[in-house]
Amino acid sequence: MESGNINMMCWLIPLLVGIICGILGYLLGKSNTKVIDNSDELKRCNDDNSRLRAQLEACKQQLITMPETKDVSSSLGATPMAAVPILIPFDAAAAKAAIGKTVKENDLKVVEGIGPKIEGLFHAEGIKTWKDLSETSVARCQEVLKGGGDRYKIHDPASWPMQAKMCYEGKWTELAKWQDEHDHGKL
Numbered sequence: 251m252e253s254g255n256i257n258m259m260c261w262l263i264p265l266l267v268g269i270i271c272g273i274l275g276y277l278l279g280k281s282n283t284k285v286i287d288n289s290d291e292l293k294r295c296n297d298d299n300s301r302l303r304a305q306l307e308a309c310k311q312q313l314i315t316m317p318e319t320k321d322v323s324s325s326l327g328a329t330p331m332a333a334v335p336i337l338i339p340f341d342a343a344a345a346k347a348a349i350g351k352t353v354k355e356n357d358l359k360v361v362e363g364i365g366p367k368i369e370g371l372f373h374a375e376g377i378k379t380w381k382d383l384s385e386t387s388v389a390r391c392q393e394v395l396k397g398g399g400d401r402y403k404i405h406d407p408a409s410w411p412m413q414a415k416m417c418y419e420g421k422w423t424e425l426a427k428w429q430d431e432h433d434h435g436k437l
Contacts, residue, residue, distance in 0.1 A: 341420055348422030356380055361413040362429045363405060371398045383414035 345353035345360075353360055356379040358369040375394050377383050383391075391407035409432070416425040 338418060338420055341422075344420065345417075345422045348426045350426075358383060358414070360417055360425075361410050362432070363407070363410060368395070368398070368402065368405065371395065371402070380414045380418035384411050384418050386411055386414075 340355040342353060342355070349360065358364050358372055358377075358380070359366060360380075361383065364372075371394050372378070372383065375397070377386055377394070388408050388411065391410055395402040395405055395407060409428075413425060413428070416422075416428070
Protein backbone atom coordinates (compact mmCIF):
# COMPACT_ATOMS: atom_id res chain seq x y z
CA MET A 251 0.00 0.00 0.00
CA GLU A 252 2.84 2.24 0.75
CA SER A 253 4.23 2.03 -2.82
CA GLY A 254 0.78 3.11 -4.10
CA ASN A 255 0.94 6.29 -1.99
CA ILE A 256 4.44 7.07 -3.17
CA ASN A 257 3.45 6.52 -6.78
CA MET A 258 0.45 8.82 -6.35
CA MET A 259 2.61 11.48 -4.67
CA CYS A 260 5.00 11.38 -7.64
CA TRP A 261 2.10 12.49 -9.80
CA LEU A 262 0.31 14.75 -7.39
CA ILE A 263 3.24 16.98 -6.32
CA PRO A 264 4.31 17.97 -9.90
CA LEU A 265 0.67 18.48 -10.83
CA LEU A 266 0.07 20.82 -7.87
CA VAL A 267 3.34 22.70 -8.53
CA GLY A 268 2.33 23.08 -12.21
CA ILE A 269 -1.11 24.43 -11.32
CA ILE A 270 0.34 26.88 -8.77
CA CYS A 271 2.98 28.07 -11.28
CA GLY A 272 0.29 28.50 -13.93
CA ILE A 273 -1.88 30.59 -11.61
CA LEU A 274 1.09 32.72 -10.51
CA GLY A 275 2.20 33.23 -14.12
CA TYR A 276 -1.31 34.27 -15.12
CA LEU A 277 -1.57 36.73 -12.22
CA LEU A 278 1.89 38.21 -12.88
CA GLY A 279 1.17 38.55 -16.59
CA LYS A 280 -2.16 40.18 -15.94
CA SER A 281 -0.70 42.64 -13.46
CA ASN A 282 1.99 43.79 -15.98
CA THR A 283 -0.46 44.29 -18.84
CA LYS A 284 -0.96 47.88 -19.84
CA VAL A 285 -4.18 48.94 -21.41
CA ILE A 286 -3.46 51.07 -24.46
CA ASP A 287 -6.04 53.72 -25.08
CA ASN A 288 -6.19 54.56 -28.78
CA SER A 289 -9.52 56.30 -28.57
CA ASP A 290 -7.98 59.74 -29.20
CA GLU A 291 -6.14 58.53 -32.28
CA LEU A 292 -9.23 56.70 -33.52
CA LYS A 293 -11.32 59.84 -33.04
CA ARG A 294 -8.74 61.91 -34.94
CA CYS A 295 -8.71 59.38 -37.81
CA ASN A 296 -12.50 59.37 -37.95
CA ASP A 297 -12.54 63.19 -38.00
CA ASP A 298 -9.96 63.24 -40.82
CA ASN A 299 -11.98 60.66 -42.72
CA SER A 300 -15.16 62.71 -42.35
CA ARG A 301 -13.36 65.90 -43.44
CA LEU A 302 -11.87 64.18 -46.51
CA ARG A 303 -15.24 62.70 -47.47
CA ALA A 304 -16.79 66.17 -47.26
CA GLN A 305 -14.02 67.59 -49.47
CA LEU A 306 -14.52 64.78 -51.97
CA GLU A 307 -18.26 65.46 -52.12
CA ALA A 308 -17.60 69.19 -52.58
CA CYS A 309 -15.23 68.43 -55.46
CA LYS A 310 -17.80 66.13 -57.07
CA GLN A 311 -20.47 68.83 -56.79
CA GLN A 312 -18.11 71.42 -58.23
CA LEU A 313 -17.33 69.10 -61.15
CA ILE A 314 -21.04 68.54 -61.81
CA THR A 315 -21.85 72.26 -61.74
CA MET A 316 -18.89 73.33 -63.92
CA PRO A 317 -20.01 74.81 -67.23
CA GLU A 318 -19.11 72.72 -70.24
CA THR A 319 -16.54 74.28 -72.51
CA LYS A 320 -16.17 73.60 -76.17
CA ASP A 321 -12.65 72.29 -76.67
CA VAL A 322 -11.20 72.71 -80.13
CA SER A 323 -8.91 69.71 -79.70
CA SER A 324 -11.89 67.41 -79.00
CA SER A 325 -13.41 68.29 -82.36
CA LEU A 326 -10.12 67.28 -83.98
CA GLY A 327 -10.25 63.85 -82.35
CA ALA A 328 -7.74 64.57 -79.57
CA THR A 329 -8.53 63.95 -75.94
CA PRO A 330 -9.81 67.07 -74.16
CA MET A 331 -7.34 66.62 -71.30
CA ALA A 332 -4.24 66.13 -73.47
CA ALA A 333 -1.09 65.98 -71.40
CA VAL A 334 1.20 68.94 -71.75
CA PRO A 335 4.77 67.73 -72.09
CA ILE A 336 6.93 68.68 -69.17
CA LEU A 337 10.34 69.95 -70.17
CA ILE A 338 13.11 68.79 -67.90
CA PRO A 339 16.09 71.16 -67.95
CA PHE A 340 19.47 69.71 -68.89
CA ASP A 341 22.16 70.02 -66.22
CA ALA A 342 25.55 69.65 -67.92
CA ALA A 343 27.47 69.94 -64.64
CA ALA A 344 25.53 67.08 -63.02
CA ALA A 345 26.00 64.97 -66.15
CA LYS A 346 29.75 65.59 -66.19
CA ALA A 347 30.04 64.85 -62.46
CA ALA A 348 28.26 61.50 -62.79
CA ILE A 349 29.52 60.33 -66.19
CA GLY A 350 33.02 61.74 -65.88
CA LYS A 351 33.10 63.52 -69.23
CA THR A 352 31.49 66.53 -70.83
CA VAL A 353 28.00 65.71 -72.07
CA LYS A 354 26.17 67.70 -74.73
CA GLU A 355 22.40 67.89 -74.52
CA ASN A 356 20.64 65.15 -76.52
CA ASP A 357 23.91 63.43 -77.45
CA LEU A 358 22.70 59.92 -78.17
CA LYS A 359 26.27 58.62 -77.87
CA VAL A 360 25.93 58.93 -74.07
CA VAL A 361 23.74 55.83 -74.32
CA GLU A 362 26.11 52.91 -73.99
CA GLY A 363 26.15 50.95 -77.25
CA ILE A 364 25.48 53.94 -79.52
CA GLY A 365 28.41 55.38 -81.46
CA PRO A 366 28.60 58.16 -84.04
CA LYS A 367 27.39 55.99 -86.96
CA ILE A 368 24.42 54.57 -85.06
CA GLU A 369 23.57 58.06 -83.84
CA GLY A 370 23.53 59.12 -87.50
CA LEU A 371 21.11 56.29 -88.34
CA PHE A 372 18.75 57.44 -85.60
CA HIS A 373 19.00 61.09 -86.63
CA ALA A 374 18.14 60.08 -90.22
CA GLU A 375 14.99 58.43 -88.86
CA GLY A 376 13.97 61.58 -86.94
CA ILE A 377 15.07 60.28 -83.53
CA LYS A 378 17.29 63.17 -82.46
CA THR A 379 16.76 63.64 -78.73
CA TRP A 380 16.97 61.55 -75.58
CA LYS A 381 13.23 61.99 -75.18
CA ASP A 382 12.64 60.72 -78.74
CA LEU A 383 14.79 57.66 -78.10
CA SER A 384 13.20 57.03 -74.69
CA GLU A 385 9.79 56.86 -76.41
CA THR A 386 11.03 54.56 -79.18
CA SER A 387 10.27 50.86 -78.87
CA VAL A 388 13.09 48.33 -78.92
CA ALA A 389 11.55 46.85 -82.07
CA ARG A 390 11.74 50.25 -83.77
CA CYS A 391 15.37 50.62 -82.65
CA GLN A 392 16.11 47.25 -84.26
CA GLU A 393 14.43 48.42 -87.49
CA VAL A 394 16.66 51.50 -87.52
CA LEU A 395 19.73 49.30 -87.07
CA LYS A 396 18.52 46.91 -89.76
CA GLY A 397 18.20 49.86 -92.13
CA GLY A 398 21.93 50.50 -91.67
CA GLY A 399 22.91 47.11 -93.03
CA ASP A 400 24.24 43.80 -91.78
CA ARG A 401 27.14 45.30 -89.87
CA TYR A 402 24.72 46.62 -87.22
CA LYS A 403 23.15 43.19 -86.51
CA ILE A 404 25.45 42.59 -83.57
CA HIS A 405 24.11 45.58 -81.61
CA ASP A 406 21.47 45.02 -78.96
CA PRO A 407 19.23 48.07 -78.43
CA ALA A 408 17.19 46.48 -75.61
CA SER A 409 18.41 49.00 -73.01
CA TRP A 410 18.73 52.08 -75.21
CA PRO A 411 15.26 53.57 -74.57
CA MET A 412 15.71 53.04 -70.83
CA GLN A 413 19.16 54.66 -70.83
CA ALA A 414 17.85 57.56 -72.94
CA LYS A 415 15.03 58.06 -70.45
CA MET A 416 17.56 58.33 -67.62
CA CYS A 417 19.44 60.94 -69.68
CA TYR A 418 16.27 62.88 -70.45
CA GLU A 419 15.14 62.82 -66.82
CA GLY A 420 18.59 63.90 -65.58
CA LYS A 421 19.20 60.68 -63.63
CA TRP A 422 22.93 60.78 -64.32
CA THR A 423 24.07 58.93 -61.20
CA GLU A 424 21.67 56.07 -61.89
CA LEU A 425 22.77 55.95 -65.53
CA ALA A 426 26.45 55.82 -64.59
CA LYS A 427 25.78 53.06 -62.04
CA TRP A 428 23.70 51.08 -64.53
CA GLN A 429 26.36 51.38 -67.23
CA ASP A 430 29.07 50.29 -64.77
CA GLU A 431 27.06 47.22 -63.78
CA HIS A 432 26.24 46.09 -67.33
CA ASP A 433 28.51 44.93 -70.10
CA HIS A 434 28.38 47.48 -72.91
CA GLY A 435 24.75 48.37 -72.28
CA LYS A 436 23.45 44.81 -72.51
CA LEU A 437 20.87 43.62 -70.02
